[in-house]
Amino acid sequence: MSLNPLLRDPARTLLALDFDGTLAPIVQDPTKAFIHPRAGAALFRLAEKLGQIAIVTGRPVAQVRELASFDAEQVPRGLVVFGQYGAEWWDSETGEAIEPSQPAAIAQAMTELPQALVQCGVPQARIEDKRIAVAVHTRGLDEGAAERLLPAISALAQAHGLEIEPGRQVVELRMPGSNKGHAVHELSTRLSAKCVIYAGDDLGDVPAFEALRQLRASGIETLNIAVASDGQSVVDEFADLSMPSTDAFAGWLETYADALSI
Ligand SMILES: [Mg+2]
Known part of the structure; x- marks a missing residue:
């Protein structure tokens, strides 16, 4: 080209x-x-x-x-x-x-995430505090891990008015817009x-x-x-x-x- x-x-x-x-x-x-x-x-x-x-x-x-x-x-x-x-x-x-600064909805989601990951059977997923967003990493985990945690992430997004950004072996919750x-x-x-x-x-x-x-x-x-x-x-x-x-x-x-x- x-x-x-x-x-x-x-x-x-x-x-x-x-x-x-x-x-x-x-x-x-x-x-x-x-x-x-x-x-x-x-x-x-x-x-x-x-x-x-x-x-x-x-x-x-x-x-x-x-x-x-x-x-x-x-x-x-x-x-x-x-x-x-x-x-x-x-x-x-x-x-x-x-x-x-960190939105209250992100702070709240961060607090609830560890328990949500336990409930969907992926407690080993790594939570990354991005201050104005939060990411959950599944790199190194089994292939179905990302899929298993999606319902929990979706529920958190809905509860706090957040958007989901899927990536490669990572899913992120952040403010819309x-x-x-x-x-x-x-x-x-x-x-x-x-x-x-x-x-x-x-x-x-x-x-x-x-x-x-x-x-x-x-x-x-x-x-x-x-x-x-x-x-x-x-x-x-x-x-x-x-x-x-x-x-x-x-x-x-x-x-x-x-x-x-x-
Ligand atoms: Mg890239």
Whole structure:
């Protein structure tokens, strides 16, 4: 696929990227899902040319900054991280951050979760406190575990007015309203983007892929990239371009950075 349409107006191009499975390979321990070194290096080069680079992730902003080693001194220019599906926000250029406080409904669900997991026979599932959301991880458990805990999670969601976000070996409860599609729309509008690229690997990325389809209908150049991670492609049907691995996607970012530098 030709890169030419993506080179026409770099200053008004938005490159929005999921983190896990897209910029960082999926690993057994999610606290060690570090950014692919070649992808990280390519982001620094791309940030010099493109109007906006954004990481749009289900993780809290602080985790992504740590896993990507982005601190105040070492971070791509003008990078924005939208964390927790857009509910948290950090701008590397200004240092500005928005981190909403924990909603009462999430706090309540957190309290009730351990008992609910015992009742549905999955007490070993790992609960992650994401402050404004709560995730239940089933990585490493038997294959039916995710299915067995869904009724309990659904009941909690209903009781507290929360939304369920299913992912790969994880299900998350969060406040309604924020999704990756809203985040991408907001960034695109802020930049008056002429070109928007989005890359992701999982079901949580679907609203962003759909947002790009809407932007395309309004005359904006768009490219949806699906990355296969953990040996699976679950979002290929939404993509214009499919990558077989995070490694291959890191290579694509390098090729794009090279093309912009000519
Ligand atoms: Mg992902």
